[in-house]
Amino acid sequence: MFIDPHAHMISRTTDDYEAMAAAGIVAVIEPAFWLGQPRTFVGTYVDYLSTIIGFERFRAGQFGIRHYCTVGLNSKEANNEELAEGVMEWLPRFALKEGVVAIGEIGYDEQTPLEDKYFRAQLALAKELQLPVMVHTPHRDKKQGTSRSMDVCLEMGLDPSWVVIDHNNEETVDETLDRGFWAGFSIYPSTKMGTVRMVELLKQYGSERIIVDSACDWGISEPLAVAKTAKLALENGISAETVRKVTYANTLEVYGKSGQIQESDWLNPPEIDQRTLYEGNSILRGGREPRIEAPGSRKRDSLIIE
Amino acid sequence: MSERPIDLLRRWVLRQTREQRAWFEERVNALAEGAPERELHMVMGLAPRLLGKETLALSTEDLSLTNSALEGWRPEGLSLDGAARIVALTLYRGERPFAETFKDLRRTADARELVALYRGLPLYPEPESLAFEVGEGLRSNMLGVFEAITQHNPYPYLHFDEHRWNHMILKALFVNSSLANIVGLDERTNPELARQLLDHIHERWAAGRTISPEVWRCIGPYAVDVGALDEFEKALSGEPLEQAAAALALASNSSPQAKSLLAAHPAAAAKIAESQAEQASILKNEVV
Numbered sequence: 001m002f003i004d005p006h007a008h009m010i011s012r013t014t015d016d017y018e019a020m021a022a023a024g025i026v027a028v029i030e031p032a033f034w035l036g037q038p039r040t041f042v043g044t045y046v047d048y049l050s051t052i053i054g055f056e057r058f059r060a061g062q063f064g065i066r067h068y069c070t071v072g073l074n075s076k077e078a079n080n081e082e083l084a085e086g087v088m089e090w091l092p093r094f095a096l097k098e099g100v101v102a103i104g105e106i107g108y109d110e111q112t113p114l115e116d117k118y119f120r121a122q123l124a125l126a127k128e129l130q131l132p133v134m135v136h137t138p139h140r141d142k143k144q145g146t147s148r149s150m151d152v153c154l155e156m157g158l159d160p161s162w163v164v165i166d167h168n169n170e171e172t173v174d175e176t177l178d179r180g181f182w183a184g185f186s187i188y189p190s191t192k193m194g195t196v197r198m199v200e201l202l203k204q205y206g207s208e209r210i211i212v213d214s215a216c217d218w219g220i221s222e223p224l225a226v227a228k229t230a231k232l233a234l235e236n237g238i239s240a241e242t243v244r245k246v247t248y249a250n251t252l253e254v255y256g257k258s259g260q261i262q263e264s265d266w267l268n269p270p271e272i273d274q275r276t277l278y279e280g281n282s283i284l285r286g287g288r289e290p291r292i293e294a295p296g297s298r299k300r301d302s303l304i305i306e
Numbered sequence: 307m308s309e310r311p312i313d314l315l316r317r318w319v320l321r322q323t324r325e326q327r328a329w330f331e332e333r334v335n336a337l338a339e340g341a342p343e344r345e346l347h348m349v350m351g352l353a354p355r356l357l358g359k360e361t362l363a364l365s366t367e368d369l370s371l372t373n374s375a376l377e378g379w380r381p382e383g384l385s386l387d388g389a390a391r392i393v394a395l396t397l398y399r400g401e402r403p404f405a406e407t408f409k410d411l412r413r414t415a416d417a418r419e420l421v422a423l424y425r426g427l428p429l430y431p432e433p434e435s436l437a438f439e440v441g442e443g444l445r446s447n448m449l450g451v452f453e454a455i456t457q458h459n460p461y462p463y464l465h466f467d468e469h470r471w472n473h474m475i476l477k478a479l480f481v482n483s484s485l486a487n488i489v490g491l492d493e494r495t496n497p498e499l500a501r502q503l504l505d506h507i508h509e510r511w512a513a514g515r516t517i518s519p520e521v522w523r524c525i526g527p528y529a530v531d532v533g534a535l536d537e538f539e540k541a542l543s544g545e546p547l548e549q550a551a552a553a554l555a556l557a558s559n560s561s562p563q564a565k566s567l568l569a570a571h572p573a574a575a576a577k578i579a580e581s582q583a584e585q586a587s588i589l590k591n592e593v594v
Binding site for chain 1: 347351352354355413414415416417418419420447448449450
């Protein structure tokens with residue numbers, strides 16, 4: 001049983017959902033982010049937030065996967081001040097919706113003054129609403145940007161045990177853990193963490209406050225990254241308990257502080273959940289062994305479409 | 307005089323609310339006295355967190371009051387938080403037209419909230435002004451949202467024009483949503499719907515797909531008018547459930563052609579009494 005605590009499912013296909021369910025992923029968290037290009041109207045941003053709290057949640061449920069999300073103004077779009085002001089007005093109304101487990105992903109991209117302004121404003125909001133925070137750390141000038149993100153969190157009075165610093169690497173992990181934050185690792189080909197490196201990190205750091213995610217999105221990325229990392233870790237002698245914590249339990253612990261995600265959501269769902277139309281988890285229902293296969297691999301071989 | 311439906315609902319919510327009773331009562335009173343709209347957003351947002359998500363508990367006696375309060379109103383299956391949201395929104399007296407307030411809520415609602423917003427339709431002030439909003443809900447891909455409008459809800463029966471009614475029925479069939487719980491299903495059926503359903507049957511058969519046995523019920527009264535006797539004949543010799551549904555539907559047609567067709571299929575006709583009893587028991591469970 002796995003949770004992928006960072007997956008932009010809005011960009012993924014139904015094949016991905018099927019493959020994730022088959023691989024044992026019972027829940028995903030969809031952080032609000034940008035869509036590969038900037039939005040130019042506040043209204044499109046509002047509708048995006050509405051989609052990830054509504055339709056995407058429903059869509060995931062049809063595959064037996066529970067869907068949660070984080071809401072926020074991302075660092076890239078924070079640079080459009082007119083848009084940013086508009087989004088900030090709407091954001092509080094979305095933050096208390098069902099299944100919203102954190103404010104995020106927020107933080108820095110180019111580390112501009114506007115990014116800083118809205119990062120701080122959203123940290124204040126998270127504090128006020130007693131929600132955890134998911135911090136996106138920048139790709140460029142990463143080490144310093146990550147360090148600065150944590151400085152600002154502490155400056156704004158946040159408890160580091162409520163904050164996940166995501167997209168860590170070998171260079172940032174020490175400081176993140178030393179300062180008491182949760183350390184997310186995104187297993188994302190070419191640009192972020194890889195599975196082999198991740199297994200090495202688990203050997204070195206163990207499981208405390210470490211979280212593995214896929215960050216799969218509209219780019220070349222891997223929706224099965226969490227399940228694959230778990231498999232590789234087990235094959236390399238990492239203990240089952242460590243694997244369970246970094247691919248499941250730690251996520252529940254930190255985002256569970258929102259009161260919006262708990263194990264019973266998938267272990268003990270109502271027989272027929274009419275209000276959300278969750279179809280139940282096929283893995284749990286059928287008692288099958290989780291299996292990893294390429295998204296859509298079964299379908300691609302069949303010429304019959306009915 | 308019977309209690310207004312909203313007063314009943316308010317009473318039931320308060321009855322089930324424990325430590326947050328004072329909070330809810332006070333907020334609703336403030337909303338009724340013209341508190342700012344953001345207060346409404348707060349109550350709508352906090353309802354599930356403070357009141358919980360259990361099912362609204364209703365006794366047989368409670369349910370016996372609903373139909374006289376509002377024809378066709380069936381509050382069973384509502385959640386406590388959903389009912390509380392409906393009470394807050396219905397009693398809120400804002401400065402803007404009701405439909406504008408509703409639109410704002412709908413645009414930012416999660417699925418559970420959407421279900422509550424739409425289940426409350428028959429109770430709101432200015433129901434006719436919500437035509438556009440209802441259309442948006444009907445077009446939703448989230449089945450629970452669609453069914454919040456179509457099932458156990460007298461709003462379509464009371465307010466839909468024929469075009470919208472017919473498309474609701476067609477979509478229900480398309481998304482495998484049962485017709486049985488649609489309020490006023492028999493009263494609102496019409497020749498145009500019967501024609502559309504006949505086309506639906508042909509399309510399904512051509513694709514080698516099955517059809518819902520519920521289809522026949524809306525065609526029955528107009529079976530002769532739309533020329534559906536051949537299709538009925540096929541169904542009367544089909545699967546047992548299909549036979550029963552077609553026979554029952556045809557029995558609602560008083561034309562000699564319908565009667566003789568039914569007489570030619572005694573096995574199917576024999577299922578009518580049984581089906582009627584079943585249908586009656588379904589209805590009884592819902593409306594009691």
